[in-house]
Amino acid sequence: xxxxxxxxxxxxxxxxxxxxxxxIARLARExxxxxxRPLSFFVLWTIFLLFDREWRERPLRLExxxxxxxxxxxxxxxxxxxxxxxxxxxxxxxxxxEIVGQFLSWLQIQRDIPWE
Amino acid sequence: MTRxxxxxxxxxxxxxxxxxxxxxxxxxxxxLKSKYYYNGKRAVLRPGVARLIGRVxxxxxxxxxxxxxxxxxxxxxxxxxxxxxxxLEAGREVxxxxxxxxxxxxxxxxxxxxxxxxxxxxxxxxxxxxxxxxDVITTGGSIDKAIRVVEALGCQVVLVVALxxxxxxxxxxxxxxxxxxxxxxxxxxxxxLFIDEALLHGAPETTAEGVLRR
Numbered sequence: 001x002x003x004x005x006x007x008x009x010x011x012x013x014x015x016x017x018x019x020x021x022x023x024i025a026r027l028a029r030e031x032x033x034x035x036x037r038p039l040s041f042f043v044l045w046t047i048f049l050l051f052d053r054e055w056r057e058r059p060l061r062l063e064x065x066x067x068x069x070x071x072x073x074x075x076x077x078x079x080x081x082x083x084x085x086x087x088x089x090x091x092x093x094x095x096x097x098e099i100v101g102q103f104l105s106w107l108q109i110q111r112d113i114p115w116e
Numbered sequence: 117m118t119r120x121x122x123x124x125x126x127x128x129x130x131x132x133x134x135x136x137x138x139x140x141x142x143x144x145x146x147x148l149k150s151k152y153y154y155n156g157k158r159a160v161l162r163p164g165v166a167r168l169i170g171r172v173x174x175x176x177x178x179x180x181x182x183x184x185x186x187x188x189x190x191x192x193x194x195x196x197x198x199x200x201x202x203x204l205e206a207g208r209e210v211x212x213x214x215x216x217x218x219x220x221x222x223x224x225x226x227x228x229x230x231x232x233x234x235x236x237x238x239x240x241x242x243x244x245x246x247x248x249x250x251d252v253i254t255t256g257g258s259i260d261k262a263i264r265v266v267e268a269l270g271c272q273v274v275l276v277v278a279l280x281x282x283x284x285x286x287x288x289x290x291x292x293x294x295x296x297x298x299x300x301x302x303x304x305x306x307x308x309l310f311i312d313e314a315l316l317h318g319a320p321e322t323t324a325e326g327v328l329r330r
């Protein structure tokens with residue numbers, strides 16, 4: 001299970017683009033299907049699956065990709081680093097609330113980004 | 117149906133230039149950086165453009181002897197339908213198929229949506245000659261996915277058509293693998309669009325070894 005955290009951190013360090021979203025989603029799903037407590041990986045799978053669907057058919061300007069990464073990566077990275085060494089259910093829930101909160105606030109930002 | 121003329125191709129290029137290009141700094145789905153973004157659907161979904169594309173691609177389909185036309189969702193869908201409409205004008209009926217990006221279940225059959233054939237249960241059967249179409253080729257990944265699925269069903273890919281080959285040159289990989297790859301237009305790094313003159317001068321020559329030569 002430990003390698004899932006490390007591998008997800010590695011993918012998150014890359015730039016944000018559709019194929020990377022798909023790769024993160026694929027790995028998070030694989031992780032979710034491999035562990036007894038799949039909630040965190042399920043959340044990551046869902047988030048990056050939605051990003052892949054949104055941005056694969058939509059022009060992604062460099063500044064938007066950078067902004068998205070700055071908005072979302074820190075909370076996910078903090079969780080992955082903390083989870084590597086084990087988290088209490090309460091602490092895990094706090095991290096996941098932060099990740100989902102950042103995701104939802106990004107959706108607000110994303111809604112105002114013009115398509116063309 | 118009248119044959120495609122130089123005027124048709126010029127008109128098509130002008131429409132593509134007008135509707136399909138945005139300029140700036142973009143990250144493509146593969147992670148490659150680009151000074152332009154091409155969205156073929158903005159032109160292909162216009163009925164007048166679709167009719168022209170259908171006529172142009174149908175000529176290639178007919179020349180290659182393809183019996184069905186399709187490709188990976190979403191880009192291929194309006195093109196395949198346009199080819200089907202053009203085939204009717206020419207007194208034939210070339211049915212379409214769609215390759216899904218994600219399989220609903222395991223197996224190549226579940227990864228396709230196909231028109232009902234004249235006979236039998238499936239359109240995509242072993243030995244069926246098919247054309248793969250897409251609105252763009254960049255690295256070739258999307259077209260490769262479609263080829264793998266139809267070949268897994270035993271079909272013979274006799275033609276691969278991209279409306280636009282981006283400057284990354286994904287078409288060369290297909291030519292290297294001996295696929296009959298054709299393009300209508302190509303771009304340079306700045307996103308200028310050019311007509312592939314070979315389109316107007318017939319199919320590429322084939323050497324005795326079966327190697328396509330331009």
